[in-house]
Amino acid sequence: MNLFSISQLSQFSGIKPHTIRVWEQRYNALKPNRSDGNTRYYDDYQLRRLLNIVSLMDNGHKVSTLCSMTDDDLFFLVSNSNTPRISESTEYYISQLIAAGISYDAGYFEIIFSDCFLKFGMKDAYMKVIYPMMERIGLMWATNSLPTAHEHFISNIVRQKLLAVLDSIVAPDPASESWLLFLPENEFHEIGLLYAHLIIRLSGKKVIYLGSNLPVESVISAIHDIKPENLLLFLVHYDLPEQIQKSLDKFYESFNGNKIYLAGNDKLISQLNLNRNTEYLHSIESLEEVLNSGAKLKTNTTI
DSSP states (O other): OOEEOHHHHHHHHOOOHHHHHHHHHHHOOOOOEEOTTOOEEEEHHHHHHHHHHHHHHTTTOOHHHHHTSOHHHHHHHHHHSOOOOTTSOSHHHHHHHHHHHHTTOHHHHHHHHHHHHHHHOHHHHIIIIIHHHHHHHHHHHHTTOSOHHHHHHHHHHHHHHHHHHHHHSOOOOTTSOEEEEEOBTTOOOOHHHHHHHHHHHHTTOEEEEOOSOBOHHHHHHHHHHHOOSEEEEEEOSOOOHHHHHHHHHHHHHHOOSSEEEEEEOHHHHTTSOOOTTEEEEOSHHHHHHHHHTHHHHHHHHTO
């Protein structure tokens, strides 16, 4: 069984630690255990209870009523309640997907995912729910607050879903703008790159997807063979900036297209020497802006 601090519960649920304490004192919402040093800690069941309370709050239920319910009653209400309207918070879906993930409940994850998909549509489901959910569990994993097995379980389900959606998209015009996507050597976290793949494909562009852990020589060979108009790579884990710079300089020497786009680790990318045809994408919205202004971008980069 996993144990969590109140700050970790706050990160999972989006509820401030002070508010969690108020709910405990006022409504008896959670019953933390105490260490020998009198420090609060919570288990998987209490985390899921909190996530269920947060989900149902967005569905019109009063906090005082929810906090007084048993775990079984809360789960029954979650399972049988009408999900929030589009105009309401997406926290219901985010919290329930995380709750399914920490319970290794693939069936329930599928139910919530499908409902989210139907409610928001393909693109908004990923933008408003899946992407924020992955950011949240990524933060938990990076700070050692989420066991690796949970992170892998959730990531692999999302990866399968992304691949299924990509398979359903109509093939782009062969003459459309081409994007070469890859993760450099020793980079294995593929969800962000797959999501970018989806966004680019939905914009009607052509994508050549090379996947993770690509040696520099392999990328250069692909650049020579394919001659893509744009490169997109993610830098997720922190590596020595000098090593990344050497790889980037080799890409500069080989690439004659429009632009190279970097995404991922802000701290690492800020230490790199980027040439004028290289741009750091701070968010998915940044990528969408680039895709929506493709004609203007091409004009600017050929001056």
